[in-house]
Amino acid sequence: MSEHDETPKGDESQNAAQGETPRTLHEDGLPGAPVGGDDADGPTSAGYVALIGEPNAGKSTLLNRMVGAKVSIVTHKVQTTRARIRGVAMEDRAQIVFVDTPGLFRPRRRLDRAMVAAAWSGVADADMVVLLVEAHRGITDGVKAILEALPERLGAKPVALAINKIDKVKSEHLLKLTQDLNDAHPFVKTFMISAERGHGAADLKAWLASQMPQSPWLYPEDQLADLPLRMIAAEMTREKLTLRLHQELPYELTVETESWQEREDGSARVDQMIYVAREGHKGIVLGRAGETIKAVSKAAREELTEFLGRKVHLFLQVKVRPNWLEERERYSEMGLDFKDGNS
Numbered sequence: 001m002s003e004h005d006e007t008p009k010g011d012e013s014q015n016a017a018q019g020e021t022p023r024t025l026h027e028d029g030l031p032g033a034p035v036g037g038d039d040a041d042g043p044t045s046a047g048y049v050a051l052i053g054e055p056n057a058g059k060s061t062l063l064n065r066m067v068g069a070k071v072s073i074v075t076h077k078v079q080t081t082r083a084r085i086r087g088v089a090m091e092d093r094a095q096i097v098f099v100d101t102p103g104l105f106r107p108r109r110r111l112d113r114a115m116v117a118a119a120w121s122g123v124a125d126a127d128m129v130v131l132l133v134e135a136h137r138g139i140t141d142g143v144k145a146i147l148e149a150l151p152e153r154l155g156a157k158p159v160a161l162a163i164n165k166i167d168k169v170k171s172e173h174l175l176k177l178t179q180d181l182n183d184a185h186p187f188v189k190t191f192m193i194s195a196e197r198g199h200g201a202a203d204l205k206a207w208l209a210s211q212m213p214q215s216p217w218l219y220p221e222d223q224l225a226d227l228p229l230r231m232i233a234a235e236m237t238r239e240k241l242t243l244r245l246h247q248e249l250p251y252e253l254t255v256e257t258e259s260w261q262e263r264e265d266g267s268a269r270v271d272q273m274i275y276v277a278r279e280g281h282k283g284i285v286l287g288r289a290g291e292t293i294k295a296v297s298k299a300a301r302e303e304l305t306e307f308l309g310r311k312v313h314l315f316l317q318v319k320v321r322p323n324w325l326e327e328r329e330r331y332s333e334m335g336l337d338f339k340d341g342n343s
């Protein structure tokens with residue numbers, strides 16, 4: 001076996017990548033080290049935005065417009081955390097971190113209900129929420145269900161409305177739909193957009209930027225270029241874990257790409273941490289004699305290699321992080337993390 005074969009390690013004390021590259025990606029919504037700040041260029045702002053809407057409403061398309069990266073190729077098969085970072089957009093001195101909150105729809109089983117609750121918590125944590133409604137479909141049962149859920153789930157948190165796919169309807173229809181939707185919920189602002197054609201997306205982005213609280217940036221600007229790659233790589237590992245573990249998959253499991261180093265020979269070294277909430281979960285992820293994590297690592301490395309078209313050295317570790325909710329609170333105190341609904 002050569003040195004670049006995956007090296008499953010359960011011992012967090014042996015983090016080979018430690019100290020080489022700053023941690024920047026926190027898919028569970030935890031921000032990295034504070035960056036940016038109130039410097040000579042003026043104050044910075046940063047915050048989280050949750051895009052919600054029925055499946056197919058155009059969330060990925062809109063995100064791509066605003067973020068301008070290939071983030072949406074990441075598919076989300078399961079909901080395992082409250083909110084995951086989907087993309088980061090910059091607008092002047094504002095940083096907008098878009099979080100993904102799949103699972104708001106159609107609880108079928110008990111487990112799904114827990115997921116729905118977790119997804120709503122992710123939405124409630126965001127600084128701003130945007131509800132996407134398809135212009136030509138109007139107030140469907142799904143939209144009705146969201147409208148009904150908003151007060152209970154989000155309280156008085158401001159929600160903006162984006163009526164998407166306006167290229168598909170006549171303007172008279174839009175006026176009536178805007179009225180009906182605003183009668184159903186007091187949206188702070190309504191946008192008419194066509195995510196696909198780009199209409200209105202820049203206005204929405206500028207407005208969101210203006211709503212972000214004054215704060216240091218949550219991601220360093222110089223890391224933004226490879227942020228999508230880091231996220232995609234983390235998602236690939238998470239997907240392999242899901243495929244391998246099925247029902248056994250610990251609910252609160254996150255994968256973070258801790259460092260990404262380009263090597264002179266054209267290959268990339270990628271170090272990832274799999275965070276679980278309990279010691280027992282660590283054993284599940286490692287498997288007997290490390291066979292589970294070995295198989296996951298191999299499959300993820302192969303997929304990433306194919307995706308990048310070059311050699312990848314993938315190193316996975318598992319770490320127990322029992323207090324990640326408390327950690328969020330700690331970040332909150334520092335003025336960095338999610339704001340609560342009442343702020």
Ligand SMILES: Nc1nc2c(ncn2[C@@H]2O[C@H](COP(=O)(O)OP(=O)(O)OP(=O)(O)O)[C@@H](O)[C@H]2O)c(=O)[nH]1
Pocket residue numbers: 053054055056057058059060061062164165166167168193194195196197
């Ligand atoms: N005509 C038109 N089609 C759009 C527009 N925005 C998105 N679409 C199309 O609507 C479909 C769904 O868009 P997505 O961005 O994948 O929707 P989504 O909300 O991310 O879907 P899920 O991932 O299922 O939640 C795609 O075929 C898009 O091309 C628009 O403004 N106009």
